[in-house]
Amino acid sequence: MGQLRSAERSKWERRQRRAWHVRSTVYGTEERPRLSVYRSNKHFHAQIIDDRKGITLAAASTTMKDLRDEVKNGGGTEAAKIVGAKLAEIAAEKGIKKVVFDRNFYRFHGRVRSFAEMAAKGGLDFLTNPKKKDKPKKEKKKRAPGAKKAEKVLKKQKPAQKQKQKQNTKSKKKK
Numbered sequence: 001m002g003q004l005r006s007a008e009r010s011k012w013e014r015r016q017r018r019a020w021h022v023r024s025t026v027y028g029t030e031e032r033p034r035l036s037v038y039r040s041n042k043h044f045h046a047q048i049i050d051d052r053k054g055i056t057l058a059a060a061s062t063t064m065k066d067l068r069d070e071v072k073n074g075g076g077t078e079a080a081k082i083v084g085a086k087l088a089e090i091a092a093e094k095g096i097k098k099v100v101f102d103r104n105f106y107r108f109h110g111r112v113r114s115f116a117e118m119a120a121k122g123g124l125d126f127l128t129n130p131k132k133k134d135k136p137k138k139e140k141k142k143r144a145p146g147a148k149k150a151e152k153v154l155k156k157q158k159p160a161q162k163q164k165q166k167q168n169t170k171s172k173k174k175k
Contacts, residue, residue: 019105026102032127033057035087035099035119039111043074044083046115048091048099058094060087080115088122098125 028034028051038045047059060083061067062074067086071079091097106112120126 015105018107026100028052028100028102032098032100033096034102035124035126036102037104037106037112037115039075039080039106041075044080044111044115046083046087046119048087048096057096058087058090060084060090075111077111077114080111081118084115084118085122088119088124092123097123098127100127 026034028049030050030052034049034051036047036049043062045059045061045063048057049055050057062071062079062083064086067079067082070082073079091099101116103112103116108116116126
């Protein structure tokens with residue numbers, strides 16, 4: 001095979017770095033197992049894994065007998081959508097609702113994204129960023145219209161100008 005060219009080497013180094021980064025943060029437990037994906041040019045595979053026990057809880061692939069007839073091109077986005085729906089169905093039968101998504105070294109677009117969207121529609125609750133855990137989303141504070149612009153103007157002004165403007169606004173409020 002020979003040596004890799006520098007462009008190919010850096011491509012694989014980037015992939016390896018992404019894979020290490022993802023796997024260092026993603027860990028499957030019994031409550032929230034890891035959903036790992038693998039894609040090749042011909043097929044798309046996904047499995048739900050409990051890393052503590054080291055077992056595969058559920059799996060789906062374009063090579064399954066159920067899905068072979070439905071899929072023309074096993075490596076396309078349509079195939080990934082079908083695999084996502086099938087995996088969500090299998091997981092629901094086994095009582096799995098929450099998962100941590102492990103995209104391996106793949107970027108979150110194309111086949112990986114379409115798979116994740118269909119699995120989520122099928123009922124799987126994804127945790128894409130394990131560092132955030134299961135914290136509820138923070139609600140944004142509502143401000144009066146134009147308040148943000150006034151704050152920016154105050155930040156840009158010099159201290160003497162700020163005091164004058166504050167005094168002007170106080171006098172306007174009194175009137």
